[in-house]
Amino acid sequence: MIDLLxxxxxxxxxxxxxxxxxxxxxxxxxxSGANAIHGVILVGAILIxxxxxxxxxxxxxxxxxxxxxxxxxGGFVVTDRxxxxxxx
Amino acid sequence: MIVQxxxxxxxxxxxxxxxxxxxxxxxxYGNFIGAxxxxxxxxxxxVHGVVHNGLWILIAVALGVAVGIPAARSVKMTAIPQMVALxxxxxxxxxxxVALAEFFAVPDSSVMFRLATVLTVLIGSVSFSxxxxxxxxxxxxxxxxxxxxxxxQQLAIAAGVSxxxxxxxxxxxxxxxxxxxxxxxxxxxxxxxxLPVGGADVPIAISLLNAFTGLAxxxxxxxxxxxxxxxxxxxxxxxGTILTRLxxxxxxxxxxxxxxxAFKAAPVAALG
Numbered sequence: 001m002i003d004l005l006x007x008x009x010x011x012x013x014x015x016x017x018x019x020x021x022x023x024x025x026x027x028x029x030x031x032s033g034a035n036a037i038h039g040v041i042l043v044g045a046i047l048i049x050x051x052x053x054x055x056x057x058x059x060x061x062x063x064x065x066x067x068x069x070x071x072x073x074g075g076f077v078v079t080d081r082x083x084x085x086x087x088x
Numbered sequence: 089m090i091v092q093x094x095x096x097x098x099x100x101x102x103x104x105x106x107x108x109x110x111x112x113x114x115x116x117y118g119n120f121i122g123a124x125x126x127x128x129x130x131x132x133x134x135v136h137g138v139v140h141n142g143l144w145i146l147i148a149v150a151l152g153v154a155v156g157i158p159a160a161r162s163v164k165m166t167a168i169p170q171m172v173a174l175x176x177x178x179x180x181x182x183x184x185x186v187a188l189a190e191f192f193a194v195p196d197s198s199v200m201f202r203l204a205t206v207l208t209v210l211i212g213s214v215s216f217s218x219x220x221x222x223x224x225x226x227x228x229x230x231x232x233x234x235x236x237x238x239x240x241q242q243l244a245i246a247a248g249v250s251x252x253x254x255x256x257x258x259x260x261x262x263x264x265x266x267x268x269x270x271x272x273x274x275x276x277x278x279x280x281x282x283l284p285v286g287g288a289d290v291p292i293a294i295s296l297l298n299a300f301t302g303l304a305x306x307x308x309x310x311x312x313x314x315x316x317x318x319x320x321x322x323x324x325x326x327x328g329t330i331l332t333r334l335x336x337x338x339x340x341x342x343x344x345x346x347x348x349x350a351f352k353a354a355p356v357a358a359l360g
Binding site: 001004007008011012013014015016018019020021023024025026027028029030031032033034035036037038039040041042043044045046047048049050051052053054056057058060061062063064065066067068069070071072073074075076077078079080081082083084085086088 | 089098102103105106107109110111112115116118119120121122126129130132133134135137138139140141142144145148150151152153155156157159160161163165168169172174176177178179181182183185188189190192193200203273291293294295298301302304305306308309310311312313314315317318320321322323324326327328331332334335338
């Protein structure tokens with residue numbers, strides 16, 4: 001449990017640090033990119049569905065897999081479109 | 089061992105992605121690295137973590153891709169912020185669903201597990217319903233002006249207090265009913281939270297809800313004892329919080345003023 005807490009605390013500082021010098025025009029793409037990254041909940045959704053024993057777990061898990069996939073692919077694609085626009 | 093190593097690779101990719109996205113020169117590479125890390129993480133989870141239902145999972149992923157990519161491709165440039173809000177909302181919903189499913193899978197659990205579960209369900213629900221309201225506002229499917237319900241402030245406080253009480257109750261006596269109730273209160277709380285935010289300030293609310301989803305994902309990492317979810321969720325939670333503050337500063341506003349300012353201002357939009 002302490003191990004997980006350690007990871008959490010360190011990640012907070014890394015998270016603060018990596019975005020501290022972002023320029024104003026990149027605020028929205030950065031938000032969108034971070035949005036795609038929390039789609040990593042897809043990993044959790046796959047793990048929970050892959051070991052589901054009851055129908056309820058299966059239904060909840062599959063819905064989570066679907067929604068998380070939308071989050072991931074939509075997030076990365078829409079971020080790329082935004083950044084493409086910046087280059088021109 | 090190999091699984092943990094792959095998760096480490098993915099976590100590093102996510103850090104590099106956020107770093108890249110902060111600089112105009114490397115932003116696009118950053119996004120690619122993030123997507124690559126995600127691919128590594130998802131394939132690892134599927135190959136090493138799936139005992140059964142593999143086909144069902146693939147079908148659900150295929151459906152998600154079939155919905156997500158066309159939505160992201162076809163959206164007009166001007167409508168991108170509300171699209172991001174929707175993607176953020178479904179992520180929050182996914183986190184809440186994962187915690188619900190795990191709750192029913194593990195009958196006798198520790199207090200810490202249940203605490204992480206209730207937090208995931210609550211924050212995930214708030215993020216989902218809040219994001220849907222921001223979408224409706226930016227898409228102009230509802231008024232973009234701040235909406236103040238009669239006694240909205242009291243309602244929000246009541247919802248906040250009852251969510252805390254429900255969290256405590258669920259940790260002490262874990263029953264499915266209480267957890268579903270908590271999810272419902274979370275949904276109401278998200279709506280009450282975003283309604284008073286005016287149109288121009290909505291992107292900042294989206295950024296904050298984005299950070300919320302990150303925290304929900306991190307909490308779900310405790311539920312599943314999965315380090316990658318903790319690292320990635322926390323990264324988004326922390327960077328999203330900073331980003332929200334930077335965005336508010338760029339507009340010359342304080343965050344408190346943006347979120348709660350409508351309660352003090354005189355003009356009020358009609359309901360609905």
